[in-house]
Amino acid sequence: MLNVGTTPIRTVHPRPSAAVQLACFPHAGGSADAFTALAGALSADVETLTVQYPGRRERAAHPCATDIAALAAEAAGHLASRLDRPLYLLGHSMGALVAFETARLLERAGAVAGVFVSAARPPGDDWAEPDLDAMDDAAVVAELRRLGGVPEALLAEADVVEEILRLLRADHRALRGYTCPPGATLRAPVTVLLAGADSKNSAEQVRGWARHTTGGCDTVLLSGGHFAVLAPGSEAGVVLADRLRPAPAGLVRAIYLAGLGGGTPRLTTDLTALEDLARPVLTPDTLGYLVGDAGAGETGRANRAAYNRRPLLPRMLRGADRRDLSVTVLGRRLPAPVLLAPVAAQTLVHPEGELASIRGAADAGVPFVLSTNASYTLEEAAAAAGPQPRWFQLYLPNERALAESLVRRAERAGYSAIVLTVDAPTFGYRPTDLDRGYLPFLHGAGIANFTADPVFRAGLPDDPDDRAVLQHWARVFANPGLNWEDLPWLRSVTSLPILLKGILHPADARLALDQGAVDGLIVSNHGGRQLDGSVAALDALPAVRAAVGDAVPILTDSGIRTGSDVLKALALGADAVLLGRPYLYGLALDGRAGVAHVLRCLLADLDLAMALSGCTRIADVTADLLAPT
Structure with missing residues (x-):
């Protein structure tokens, strides 16, 4: 020496x-x-x-x-x-x-x-x-x-x-x-x-x-x-x-150490309790829009029940002292198998809306998917994100020129995938919104990507007032005629990977791949907000995975609240998950910091769940981690 x-x-x-x-x-x-x-x-x-x-x-x-x-x-x-x-x-x-x-x-x-x-x-x-x-x-x-x-x-x-x-x-x-x-x-x-x-x-x-x-x-x-x-x-x-981000489970150690000096987290670490905490800070209209499900709420309840009835069957003495939560999706490494789901009109929840959510996600190292119906433009969102990976969720409007314009803008702004949502060609039957006669878009929230778009603006009369803008949006947004023939067209206008969001039936999964226009799938029932009485997303996941094989990227959402939920989704065939409502509750309660807190808690919970289940990397999370049902 x-x-x-x-x-x-x-x-x-x-x-x-x-x-x-x-x-x-x-x-x-x-x-x-x-x-x-x-x-x-x-x-x-x-x-x-x-x-x-x-x-x-x-x-x-x-x-x-x-x-x-x-x-x-x-x-x-x-x-x-x-x-x-x-x-x-x-x-x-x-x-x-x-x-x-x-x-x-x-x-x-x-x-x-x-x-x-x-x-x-x-x-x-x-x-x-x-x-x-x-x-x-x-x-x-x-x-x-x-x-x-x-x-x-x-x-x-x-x-x-x-x-x-x-x-x-x-x-x-x-x-x-x-x-x-x-x-x-x-x-x-x-x-x-x-x-x-x-x-x-x-x-x-x-x-x-x-x-x-x-x-x-x-x-x-x-x-x-x-x-x-x-x-x-x-x-x-x-x-x-x-x-070089700290191990997610380090959050737990940091909280306990802070507790020695009397410190406690600003928000609860129980992500299932966030909704009740957020209710008092939201207006009745916003609360109804955010938490309301379609119909009688059967699908929303089924989503949670699907996770609850699948117990984990952990393995012991596996030496899981160090865990690697990273995954590769669409050829890009993600630090953890979690992304922010696209949620519309987030300025209803917090003045900084999507920008605060994006920055909070960046703080936690989590990519995001931006909604077509964001309250800030996709360009503003990209600027807030910096180098953070981002995908653009597309509700395909009924005018193809407008759809192409949105996609081109996403390409120029550095979005690396298009998430085509196919389970919402029209709005679901949502009593919480209907009883209040409230749809946020008709009040001007969540339409920034349209009002900033040159093709959309070209369809407006000269010097349009707010009513004319909203009427034009209503004409072009709904697309109940959306069908399989739209996929080859979308493929022809972009080289970005395309994922279909809203797939539940294995036959649709096979059809999507047969089109040759799709690079991945998202198994989702829109969080229970579209068709009441439909199958829980987690229940649909195994059949969709079996239908397309192991090579196709599959993500899922709808009902995820804990790190154990993420583990169960991965065990049943998902490559990653999208988290929706919980981060909106964090946004309502503490803005950017609230979003980061929710995500850090979820990742810490997932990290510990892997350790306690004997998994050192995501590839270790397989179906035999779940007890037979």
Whole structure:
């Protein structure tokens, strides 16, 4: 082990209360300063540590390391005392090997939460690095220019170039002398960050990282070249911010610790109690619209009953100390199998409406689906979301030009899927609304996407008053003639994935796929708000999954209130779920913070439910987790 006196660990922004730590290992010739931009892109929940190799900056008086093992041993010796909080490692290029070997050493003392590797081939492969000692200075500088890691202004300074070459050649000697021990693996999951224009590494070359972990391995593609991860504004900041979120179950620990000082949550953690708490803060019209079901409410009650009559049958002694809630849907990784369901006219509930819900979802790391009938435009919603994944729910209007305009706007605003709702070609029979004669859209709520649309506005008379706008909306919105022939047309106007929301019958599921226009399904009865007496969504789920096979993404909603509910839906074949009414109650009670609270509680409940059921990842949640009925 190196014993050079000065600690190699730098803390970029000391955050002793941060939930997680990220230790960053630089590339050959690089220093701890390489990660300054990346550290600035991470949230206050992350304390960023950088490793300074000997021979540079404040450690310039110490000789450079002669091998990777020495660098890893030194780093591990200093990081071993930091395992009281989740610790992730990130290594760039040569630093990936140092991070890998450091993680191997740390796993002898405790758990490493995860390892990120960038611009690096697997440790067991030949990196085919040239012998820089055999190359003249001009050739090495030419290679630096090709990779783009050093600003041209610095390459014009002779003394700077001399120092860079000194460090680079020394580190390359250590790199070329590295040999991965046979069968070396980590327990921690590994995420490979691969830049599409990296001239040194390809997807094929980095694929072998999966051989070096038993915790799972995935690859995230970034734009840019070999040094993309270190560039200001890099997509890597978004990726890491997503992956470094504290474990959802940490919420429970935080609440109990706050309780030592007399603190309690602002809102209840019982998501089934939120409706009763929200009732006093909602107007009678809004309450009726939000909680009202179709007809006598049989479908709404059936949705909850379907979850209640399916008990879990947990397994024990499975070593579920670390859980991974992430899933991949439509080719994109989601941090958990939960999205916000589309709900119309949310300004009825809170002045900031959908914008507060979207920001609350982002705080909890949950994507959202925006309703066609939002109170803010899809462009305003996208601006509030930032890099957060988002889908656009489409009620197909009866004018195709208007439908195409809405879809094109969604594409331009960065929505990554279209959710075509097919179970509401007309409004259901809802006594709570009918008895009050109240429909929010006719009072101007939830029609922002229409009034902002150029095709919709082209159909209005000159200088229209509110009545003319609402009459035009009423003419174009309802589409009782919606049929299977509309799907190929919708497919022809967008390349985005299309999911059908509102499928319950397995024959309809097969028809949807036979059309060749659909990429996924959402098993839903609209939360019981459309056809009273219909089957519960959870009861319909297994037959729909059986009808389409395992390869088709299937989501579900309607009646979900707890983490155990999510677990049951996944066990019966869902890839993810959509949460509806509970987050609206959170919105009513505490705005953005209320939405985030509801989602964090749901994810904590799901995380603990997985632990208590013996599941370490979503793939472990299968039908045998449910007791026979």
